[in-house]
Amino acid sequence: MGLRQSFRFQFQSKDELLSVLRSFSHSAIVTENIDFFVFSQLAGKPEFTFDCELVPEGLKCDRSGSYFEFLGIFIEVITGEFGQVEIEDL
Numbered sequence: 001m002g003l004r005q006s007f008r009f010q011f012q013s014k015d016e017l018l019s020v021l022r023s024f025s026h027s028a029i030v031t032e033n034i035d036f037f038v039f040s041q042l043a044g045k046p047e048f049t050f051d052c053e054l055v056p057e058g059l060k061c062d063r064s065g066s067y068f069e070f071l072g073i074f075i076e077v078i079t080g081e082f083g084q085v086e087i088e089d090l
Contacts, residue, residue, distance in 0.1 A: 002064030004090040008057045009082040017054060020081050027073045039070060050074070060090065 011017045021037050024030055028039035028050070035054040041047050046066030053060045063071070079085050 002062065002067075004060070004062045006055075006057070006086075006088045006090055007059040007061060007078065008086040008088070009078065009084065011058070011082050014054065017059075020077065021052065023077070024074070028070055039074075041066075041070075045069075058085070 018032075022030060022032070024039055028042060031038040031040070037052045037054075039048075039050040039052070046069075048063065048065035048067035048070060050063040050067050050070055051061060075085065075087075
């Protein structure tokens with residue numbers, strides 16, 4: 001796809017993380033498949049795809065297209081909910 005990164009952070013439970021990921025429906029179309037989420041543009045917005053796989057240490061994400069606005073919202077929500085987030089290119 002595009003840029004692949006790891007987002008590492010502390011969370012209490014998988015259900016807590018799933019709830020936060022589902023909350024992005026105001027910013028993107030959210031498609032969920034077990035431990036994998038795909039976020040894509042809402043109608044009338046620039047095209048992007050932002051994929052997230054749940055892993056024990058947080059998320060592994062892959063993205064492409066015009067994802068910059070969504071990435072800003074994503075990081076703000078994740079840090080607001082879970083605190084410090086370490087981001088590393090893969």
